[in-house]
Amino acid sequence: MSTIDIRVTNLGGESITEGTIGEIYKKEGDRVQKDDVILVIDTDKTTLEITSPAVGYIKKMHVDKGDDVRRDTLLIELCTEIVDQNIKQEEKATNNTTASKKDAPSAQKMMRENEIKPNEVEGTGMGSRITKSDVIDHINRKEIPTTCSMQDNVQSISKDINVTREKRVKMSKIRQVIAARLKESQNTAAILTTFNEIDMKNVMDLRVKYKDPFEKKHGVKLGFMSFFIKAVTLALKEVPEINAEISKDEIIYKNYYDIGVAVGTDKGLVVPVIRSADQMSFAEIENTLIQLSKNAHENKLQVADLIGATFTISNGGIYGSLLSTPIINPPQSGILGMHTIQNRPVAIGNSIEIRPMMYIALSYDHRIVDGKGAVTFLAIVKQYIEDPSRLALGV
Structure with missing residues (x-):
């Protein structure tokens, strides 16, 4: 028999020193294949999967969900050879049940929390696999006993009400850091926040005109975000204090343009970074955005994807936000808020027309950025978006 200690050898980078045990997908005695995910660790920047380095079984689990861990913390003892005859017999006896069907981890968790045995639940998944929906249906079908006393009924109903009205969940590391930062x-x-509005008609017409040939050539759709990233990088070059930060009694001006783009996920807001955005084409920006967003939603972002942005863009418009005052991501000095596009009557020359309008907001650090610079920045972004041909010419 050979035993392997699985430890927290690397939490994802020097800037990450601790994490919290998230979902645990295996328990003591479970067999694992190489690269099977045993558990995940939530850190302040991303989620890390801990996988099995070899075929074997879990001899001992040293952590529970919610435990805080640091580098070199012992997580799991893994036996790479199954020599315990009792385990062999148990696996053989249950081969036609647990070996042939593997219930969903979320279903197993819910059954443990509600003290439900797997044989009490009818599985509707492939091979009678129990899903989370099956467990929920089983709970909903439970009836309140009719033979109990009035007092028992009241206590039972009161307990059910408390369960449904409140739920106490420990904050994830990501959510804790978001709150702190x-x-x-x-x-x-x-x-301080200043506002402007943009007529989106020309950009929308341009997208419609070149949508199909752009996608055919580059394999990606042309979105609004690439226009705004292009406009922002050009505006930052004209108003350099917004692409700077304060360090003690000094101002550090950045001559590079790494743009963070806020992405909402189930675990909270993350801001992956597009490096040297000013040097990228529209197609390169769109492809990078898609890959970073995909990695964010699949918890596959690396620490390097999340650090070092010089400026941030947040698009609340995808959720229907009409107007907001975004909060700066320190140590940056500015953040641009995009919002939903809404048809509104506007004056065009001497006439009133219905145009697709978007409010934009710039929150900035008034310690380093004056009002004039902030207003100028938004005016530049507005000019580029309303006349997108200028983006290609850089004028």
Whole structure:
């Protein structure tokens, strides 16, 4: 028999020092194949999967869900050879049940929490596999006993009400850091927000005109975000203080343009970074956005994907937001908020027309950026978006 200790050897980078045990997909005695996911660790930047390095079984699990871990913490003892005859017999006896069907991890978790035995639930998944929906249906079908006393009924109903009205969940590391950093931003920076609005008609017409040939040539759709990223990088070059940060008694001006794009996920907001965005084509920006967004939703972002942005763009418009005041991501000095496109009557020359309009907002650190610079920045972005041909010419 050979035993392997699985430890937290690397939490994803030097900037990450601790994490929290998230979902656990295996238990003691379970057999695992090489690269099977045993558990995940939530850190302040991403989610890390801990996989089995070899075929074997879980001899001992040293952590539970919610435990805090650091580098070199012992997580699992893995036996790479099954020598325990009892385990062999148990596996053989249950081969026609557990070996032939593997219930969904979310279903197993819910059954443990509600003290439900698997044989009580009818599985509707492939091979009678129990899904989370099966467990929920089983719970919903349970009836309140009719033979109990009135007091028992009241207590039972009261308990059910408490369960359904409140749920206490420990904050994930990502959510804790989001909360801390946003509060730090408010406590440190002198945040002010200025607004403008953009007529999106020309950009929308341009997208319609070149949508099909662009996708055919580059294999990706042409979205609004690439126009805004292009416009922002050009505006930052004209108003360099917004692409700078304060370090003690110095101002550090950045001559590179790494743009963070806020992405909402189930675990919270993450801001992957598009490096050297000013040097990228529209197609390169769109392809990078798609890959970063996909990795964010699949918890596959690396630490390097999330650090070092010089400026951030947040698009609340995808959720229907008409107007907002975004919070700066320190130590940056500015963040652009995009919003939903809404048809509104506007004055065009001497006439009133219905145009697709978008409000944009720039939150900036007034310690380093003056009002004139902030207003100028938004005016430049507005000019580029309303006349997108200027983006190609850089004028």
